[in-house]
Amino acid sequence: MTLLTIFLVLLLVLTAFAVERTKDLLSAVIVFAAFSLVLSVLWLILKAPDVALTEAAVGAGITTVILLAVLAKTERYER
Amino acid sequence: MNDRLLYTIVKLMLPVIVVYGIFIILHGHVTPGGGFSGGAILGAALILYGLTFGQDASLKLFPESVSKRLESGGVLVYIGIGLIGLVLGGAFLTNAGVFPLGDPGNILSGGMIPLLMIAIGIKVGSTMMTLFNALLEDE
Known part of the structure; x- marks a missing residue:
């Protein structure tokens, strides 16, 4: 269990850095959805299923869709 | 916008x-x-x-007038249920014996909480839809 937690935390840091470093904003949005998914599993391990459920619905679902809608109205690449 | 695979999966998943x-x-x-x-x-x-x-199909299924009304109605139901406790001499959201408590663990229990949950659920769901429609609207 602790090994899985360490792996997930490392993955969380990695995805957070990837979101910040990516110039392609579409990839950044998709990696951000992965970040939310990892965070949601972490909440579940930390015995907060309530927060995990909300994180999965809002973070991985609705935030991604809304950011994609914004992206469709602006440009794909960061200048 | 003519992807049969997407249509089939979404129809199954929805x-x-x-x-x-x-x-x-x-x-x-x-x-x-x-x-x-x-x-x-x-x-x-x-x-x-x-x-x-x-967006046309989604506005046909769930028009903006309906989502706006559901959004405000959810809040009003919540406040109305809360005011019942206030009227009967307690604090806001007090259950003054109006709602039956039931057995703990059953679905039909918890007094007013299920009603509040339904009100919040309707409000949040329609808020998400209103947000999405407002975002995709053409200026």
Whole structure:
């Protein structure tokens, strides 16, 4: 269990850095959805299923869709 | 916008997502989750429908006037239930013997909480839809 937690935390840091470093904003949005998914599993391990459920619905679902809608109205690449 | 694979998968998945959202809302007082999580899942299902079949179809299924009314109505129901306790001589949201308590762990228990959960669920779900429509609107 602790090994899985360490792996997930490392993955969380990695995805957070990837979101910040990516110039392609579409990839950044998709990696951000992965970040939310990892965070949601972490909440579940930390015995907060309530927060995990909300994180999965809002973070991985609705935030991604809304950011994609914004992206469709602006440009794909960061200048 | 003519992707049969996408249409078929979404048609299969949508009922499951909607039923899951309603399940989360109705079991809000006995299991993890509740009005906000379930409402967000319902809103995600509506947004998925809108993304797949276009905004015209989604506005036909769920017009903006309806979503605006549901959004305000959810809050009003919540405040109304809260005011019942205030009127009967307690604090806001006090259960002054109006709502039966039931057995703990049952779905029909918890006094006013299930009603509040349903109100929050409807409010959050329609808020997500209103947000999405407002965002995709052409200026």
